[in-house]
Amino acid sequence: MSKILIVEDDRNTLSGLVEILGEEGYEVEGVETSKKALKSLQKETFDILLTDLRMPDMNGMQLFERSLTIAPEMKTIVMTAYSSVKDAVEAMKKGVYEYLTKPLDLDELFVIIEKALGEQELQRENVELRKQVKSTYSFQNIIGKSAPMQQIFSTIVKVAKTQSTVLIRGESGTGKELVARAIHYNSPRSNKPLVEISCASFPESLLESELFGYEKGAFTGADSRKKGRFELANEGTIFLDEIGDITESVQTKLLRVLQERQITRLGGTETIDVDVRVITATNRDLEQAMDERKFRDDLFYRLNVIPITLPPLRERIEDIPLLIEHFMKKYSVQNKIPTPSLSAEALEVCMNYSWPGNVRELENAIESAIVLGEGSTILPEHIPLGGRRKALGANKVDFLKNSGETFKDKIEAVERLILQDAIEQASGNKSEAAKVLDISLRTMRYKIKKYGL
Secondary structure, eight states: OOOEEEESOOOHHHHHHHHHHHHHHEEEEEEEHHHHHHHHHSOOOOOOEESSSOOOOSHHHHHHHHHHHHOOEEEEEEESOOOOOOHHHHHHTTTEEEEEEEEEEEHHHHHHHHHHHHHHHHHHHHHHHHHHHHHHHHHGGGGSSSHHOOOOOOOHHHHHHHOOOOEEEOOOOHHHHHHHHHHTTTTTTTOOOOOEEEEEGSSHHHHHHHHHHHHHTTSOOOOOOOOOOOHHHSEEEEETTTTOOOOOOHHHHHHHHHHHHHOOOOOOOOOOOOOEEEEEHHHHHHHHHHHHTTSSSHHHHHHHHEEEEEOGGGGGGGGGHHHHHHHHHHHHTTTTTTHHHHHHHHHHHHHHHHTHHHHHHHHHHOOOOOOOSSEEEEEEGGGGOHHHHHHHHHHHHHHHHOOOOHHHHHHHHHHHHHHHHHHHHTTHHHHHHHHHOOOHHHHHHHHHHTTTT
16 A cells, blocks of 8 residues: 655544545655644655645755655655745756646646656566566577577677667567667666567557657647657667568657757657667568568668578577576476476487577477476477477377366466467467468467567
């Protein structure tokens, strides 16, 4: 439950706010002076400080400045009956979250409190993520001892220190997003945002608004201003995955951003400067797309400053044992079961398979073997490869028994197997896999994302 501290020297106003916010489900404490507020802040943790501006012992701005040393993450909302544009601007400059005029509009107050709590939660998640992210996504933890991967590690080290635009190429499932994260988190921008977006997940109109933002009233449903991904990534990095799927209109606008380092929100006229490092990725043949006039030459050359091409797994088979070991440990810990051993026959099967879905397919196969396998040793029959449907048929009872509690869980488990089988048949090509299953490419992408395939 979110906790709010209210500081108000008028007893009637104070008791009213405590009662109203308490009815809204918040845990509320009310005090009449700034000194009492400081004592409360030293004893307890609050999410929101709602304080009057003019008080006899210490005004609201002085209380806010003192509170920063005690609870820097807390959001402060200042309220006053003596509105002044100058005071409001000064308060916002110093870091006050919002400045409200009495008598309070309660609906507005509720909206502002919820917005502040949402941003606070996001900040906390980012802090926690940054604590873990260096060990999770640092280039050293991208698994591989093969010569191609060692060369990529070396390239990441060099590129991470620069501000250069990077284009990561490779088949689906080779780990392009991991390389993008490794570059960012080993760069001087590592303590700034990394904003990721899959360009293929949005139709053209929505992709533009996601990338560049929009003003209130820009289109039907645009009820308020929204910052785009480029603004959110300011001073950090933006990772544009599946860049080869963007339309000509978006290509033109993206080129302008790369050239001028400025954006304009949809429906707006204000030009906004952005300091963003751009990393893109694709599994498409961009040279062919340029020949077919589907991808702009000038945009390609802007993106391809530092090219990194990830090899498919079939071209670095010496990395397969390392990857298997890594995934066995990962999913054993995740499922709270002892890590099994891998039989020589199972390893041989893995080494001789072409892995059209690359590292992602190998990871899914090992996860399946860990969850569905029996005993302390992974055998060839535990590893689902091209014959996934046969494996399901031969072991149907055990599979359904271990695929979740509810009917929905079991349906989703089967659907995931069918999708992966189609992807394998299509050698990792999403469009071909969608044709095999007679579904749209958009549906295919949604389900791939849903099941992490």
